[in-house]
Amino acid sequence: MIKPREEIVNIVPYIPGRPIEDVQREYGLEHVIKLASNENPLGTSEVVKKALIDYIxxxxxxxxxxxxxxxxxxxxxxxxxxxxxxxxxxxxxxxxxxxxxxxxxxxxxxxxxxxxxxxxxxxxxxxxxxxxxxxxxxxxxxxxxxxxxxxxxxxxxxxxxxxxxxxxxxxxxxxxxxxxxxxxxxxxxxxxxxxxxxxxxxxxxxxxxxxxxxxxxxxxxxxxxxxxxxxxxxxxxxxxxxxxxxxxxxxxxxxxxxxxxxxxxxxLDDEDFLKKVYDNNIEGKKYLYKVFEELNISYTKSQTNHIFFEAPSMNSKTLFEKMQKKGVIIRPFPGNYVRVSIGTKDENEEFAKVLKEVIQEN
Ligand SMILES: Cc1ncc(COP(=O)(O)O)c(C=O)c1O
CATH class of the missing domain: 3.40.640.10 (Type I PLP-dependent aspartate aminotransferase-like (Major domain))
Structure with missing residues (x-):
């Protein structure tokens, strides 16, 4: 066997948020949302898309x-x-x-x-x-x-x-x-x-x-x-x-x-798009804080586009798996923590609905 450098032997490759297609395939779901990788829920600016198409x-x-x-x-x-x-x-x-x-x-x-x-x-x-x-x-x-x-x-x-x-x-x-x-x-x-x-x-x-x-x-x-x-x-x-x-x-x-x-x-110059993304994030953050408070879930105030919270009445991996089966991908962390990326209004509402269902069914 050819040996790799010793420094890399114990490295576990980075595990990114699960792709939507993976989860659709595994659970036979048509509709899946991903709130696991802190991506931009509003997509990409139209100005950028046009510049790319022109270039291509x-x-x-x-x-x-x-x-x-x-x-x-x-x-x-x-x-x-x-x-x-x-x-x-x-x-x-x-x-x-x-x-x-x-x-x-x-x-x-x-x-x-x-x-x-x-x-x-x-x-x-x-x-x-x-x-x-x-x-x-x-x-x-x-x-x-x-x-x-x-x-x-x-x-x-x-x-x-x-x-x-x-x-x-x-x-x-x-x-x-x-x-x-x-x-x-x-x-x-x-x-x-x-x-x-x-x-x-x-x-x-x-x-x-x-x-x-x-x-x-x-x-x-x-x-x-x-x-x-x-x-x-x-x-x-x-x-x-x-x-x-x-x-x-x-x-x-x-x-x-x-x-x-x-x-x-x-x-860099599409200020309108940047403002829309920022405003959507602020609104989504407020909404999700309210959801966590209603459900008595302990969460950390965020200065980012994601919120860190404690899995309620089950471990974080279980919460992740149960939500994934219902088409919502989030990210579990050690110490019973979970991270959800702030999505569009519809995605945030869907996250809240599925979270409530999973807690009730537990
Ligand atoms: C803190 C932090 N730094 C850097 C990155 C790298 O981002 P990218 O390689 O997509 O620019 C990420 C991505 O999630 C991040 O969370």
Whole structure:
């Protein structure tokens, strides 16, 4: 047998939310809704769809611009930065793995929180780094405990704000106080995949600029959530040019496909679509809070497009399976927690109806 690298032997491949077609096939259901992967329930902007169709009509036989020059220029103008402050990646996921590939050695330690995005663990483990998991406080990152865990081997700290899956937020002051404490030779990867959904006045603003004051910070952004482009895989990092250039060395030559680049350029300006998605999320959040309160279900207030709650009177895996059989896909987590993505009005109502049925039948 040919042996793979030792670091990957115990890695369990990432388990995404179950696809709708899978569940339809397994249970013979015609109608299934998926509220399991924090996707955009309003689909994709019409402006973006038109730009994609126009582009496809011209042919997709030519390799993409590997540097994603037009997208970087568009982002530079929009965010008042320089093109060399950006690295465009195949979704935010690739940003995470490229950072790990460029910076982590097997002797390094990384710090991350419990109950956060699992790709931080996997990207670090693949490089052989040691993982230090810090417990949460009230289902949020405990930044003091993270600082206390820093030692001479610490190379990188992963921060998700607002956090997936708990939906909790670290305020701007908490983040800057934390960054004031972290030594400059430790990379901080600040992932704000969900920040566009936050409605708290204390939410960090313009965190893509953090590197200007804190050169050891890289901010991760994605077009998969509020922009509705999860299927095309576009994300990016902002940071100081020297760090971006090092990460660029490990990037594949055409990592971001041409349609992803076209879609992202057009998605950035469609303010009407972004507002619709934001408003739908706020309405859906209010509605789901009410449902949980009526059912006496303990839930965590969210600054994202998903809500974390405790499975009522059964374990989270059982609740997941029972709801799935009735055509509603959600996501179970350890510790008897469940996460539901906020959907359209109809999807939220269907989720509430099926949740009530499952509780009654139990
Ligand atoms: C916290 C967080 N970061 C990054 C990502 C990666 O998103 P994508 O690769 O689709 O850009 C996700 C996806 O769910 C996420 O939840």
């Amino acid at each position: 009509n011209g042919g997709i036989n030519i390799y993409p611009d590997g540097n994603a020059t037009n997208l970087k220029e568009k982002l530079s103008k929009k965010l008042n930065l320089q093109p060399n402050n950006f690295l465009i990646t195949n979704g935010g996921d690739e940003s995470l793995s490229l950072v790990a590939e460029a910076y982590l050695n097997p002797t390094d330690e990384v710090i991350l929180s419990e109950l956060t995005f699992p790709r931080y663990t996997d990207s670090s483990t693949i490089m052989g780094a040691k993982i230090n998991v810090v417990p949460m406080k009230n289902l949020n990152y405990d930044l003091n405990a993270i600082c206390e865990n820093i030692n001479s081997n610490t190379k990188l700290i992963w921060i998700c704000n607002p956090n997936n899956p708990t939906g909790t937020l670290l305020t701007e002051k908490e983040i800057t106080d934390f960054l004031d404490t972290v030594p400059e030779d430790i990379l901080v990867i600040y992932d704000e995949a969900y920040i566009e959904f936050a409605d708290s006045e204390d939410a960090p603003k313009n965190a893509y600029l953090l590197f200007q004051k804190y050169p050891n910070v890289l901010t991760v952004k994605t077009f998969s959530k509020i922009y509705g482009l999860a299927g095309l895989r576009v994300g990016y990092l902002t940071g100081q040019p020297e760090i971006i250039e090092n990460i660029n060395k490990v990037r594949g030559p055409f990592n971001c496909n041409v349609l992803g680049q076209i879609a992202a350029i057009n998605a």
